[in-house]
Amino acid sequence: MVQDDSNEQTVAFSNLSPETRASLKALCQKKAEEFKMLGYNVSSDAIWTYIEHRFKTSAKLYEIVEVLLHLRIQTWMQYATKEAFMSTDSWDLLL
Secondary structure, X not given: OOOOOOOOOEEEHHHOOHHHXXXXXXXXXXXXXXXXXXXXXXXXXXXXXXXXXXXXXXXXXXXXHHHHHHOOXXXXXXXXXXXXXXXXXXXXXXX
């Protein structure tokens, strides 16, 4: 089945409505609980930061939801590791 994107509005991530933002944050909380069941301590705020990073400019709402629903722990760990190495604070720990 081919999805028709012509009616779907692209929105800047920073311009999400408060209701949409609250729904997405609740979804981040559920994903954090899923990761906790797998033995990983990932906060919903950290997942939200990943989503903000992933959609820096704009996206369709269904794309954001799709990424949240399909986020795997491996993908999260790759992102977290990369961010840790790119962070200036982590260089202090390595030296």
